[in-house]
Amino acid sequence: MTGPEPDGLPRVVVAPDKFKGTLTAVQAAEAIADGVREVWPGARIALVPLADGGEGTVEAALAAGAQERRTEVHGPLGEPVTARWALVPGSAGASGTAVIESAEASGLAHVEPTPATARAAHSGGVGELIAAALDAGAADVVVGLGGSAMTDGGSGALRALGLSVLAPDGAPVPLGGAGLLTAERLDVTGLDTRLAGVRLRLAVDVRNPLTGPEGAAHVFAGQKGADAATRRELDAALRHWAELLDGAPGVRPFRVPGAGAAGGFPAGFLALTPARLESGFDLVADLVDLRGRLAGADLLIVGEGSLDAQSLAGKAPVAAAALAAGLGVPVVAVAGRVTVPGPDLAAAGIRSAASLVDVAPTPDRALADAATWAAHATAGLLRRLPRPGGSPAR
Incomplete structure (x- = not known):
């Protein structure tokens, strides 16, 4: 940290994740910035919306200057869905980076969850987005995994890219996780050859394996509508899918932590393509150049809907705080709720935190007008801090 500008104006980086159900990361960043301006008029503010690699990854890339693209694909139950994605052009004629999200094409928001939809939902639309990115000339494709409706091991996406999943009679099996039970063999001869030469990065923020008690079906399918019997099915x-993948030529290890993300989506890609898993936060932080934006900053403000014990496991606010700590930049947080004790926040590099529910008249009001209360919470938090350069807060 190099201190404030010669004119005494502090340099503040505002880098929240989404406040789920109330504010996108972009909206949260704008609201927090309003609170900064209330207390430190004229502050130099950089808005850097973040994500953990799931929902919000495309939005973060767009906020950082990527080009917006929209492609009509098949949704998780086959219906047409217009999915938004981002393209970061390469420099000096180099191929660019495409950023897509499983939630855009095959998201839970596209279905009314029931056991039937949990069995039938598929990732085909994500594969169609990957194909669109390849058609656009991208040599680097980032797939943000999260918020998905399917539990199909990535089979639907691979089928959209040319894989055949065949029943004993040679006919294609039904799309969806349950359809895999009737599969006998895979035919990879039609798989898009461009996949062999692309840098395919799967952004994950969980470490669940593909199958078993901690696997994709038992941990995540319940929120997708699956009852106990459907989760077992x-x-x-997915166990049968794993057996089929083991027999495919060129198979790569896929029984790794994180292979159960987004209904087991990584498994098929790790087995049949050069895809690799990456930390969602690290990938997004690189996309938006968070390290570069923090250089010379006087303060980082992070945030999310609930700053809780799960946050301490490395979610975006805490991961960003760790990055800032290494650069000597102090960190504070604004969240819908804060349930982490002060000493634990301090150990995570967050000096102080404020919550919307503590400043709003009621929790319902905090939810109903989250942007207003995020600004108020930010202003109150900054008034308790010394202004960089020693000037008192207003």
């Missing part, structure tokens, strides 16, 4: 389907 889907876990059996």
Whole structure:
């Protein structure tokens, strides 16, 4: 940290994740910035919306200057869906980076979750987005995994890219996780050859394996509509999928932590393509150049909907705080709720935190007008801090 500008104006980086259900990361960043301006008029503010690699990854890339693209694909139950993605052009004629999200094409928001939809939902639209990115000339494709409706091991996406998943009679099996139970063999001869030469990065923020008690079906399929019997069925389907992948030529290890993300999406890609898993936060931080934006900053403000015990496991606010600590930049947080004790926040590099529910008249009001209360919470938090350069807060 180099201190404030010669004119005494502090340099503040505002880098929240989404406040789920109330504010996108962009909206949260703008609201927090309003609170900064209330207390430190004229502050130099950099808005850097973040994500953990799931929902919000495309938005973060767009906020950082990527080009918006929209492509009509098949949704998780086959219906047409217009999915938004981002393209970061390469420099000096180099191929660019495409950023897509599983939630845009095959997201839970596109279905009314029931056991039937949990069995039938598929990732085909994500594969169609990957194909669109390849068609656009991208040599680097980032797939943000999270918020998905399917538990199909990535089979639907691979089928959209040319893989055949065949029943004993040679006919294609039904799309969806449950359809995998009837599969006998895979035919990779039609798989898009461009996949062999692309840098395919799967952004994950969980470490669940593909199958078993901590796997994709048993941990995540319940929120997708699966009852206990359906979860067992889907876990059996993913186990069968794993057996088929083991027999495919060129198979790569896929029984790794994180292979259960987004209904087991990584498994098929790790087995049949050069894809690799990456930390969602690290990938997004690189996309938006968070390290570069923090250089010379006087303060980082992070945030999310609930700053809780799960946050301490490395979610975006805490991961950003760790990055800032290494650069000597102090960190504070604004969140919808804060349930982490002060000493634990301090150990995570967050000096102080404020919550919307503590400043709003009621929790319902905090939710109903989250932007207003995020600004108020930020202003109150900064008034308790010394202004960089020693000037008192207003």
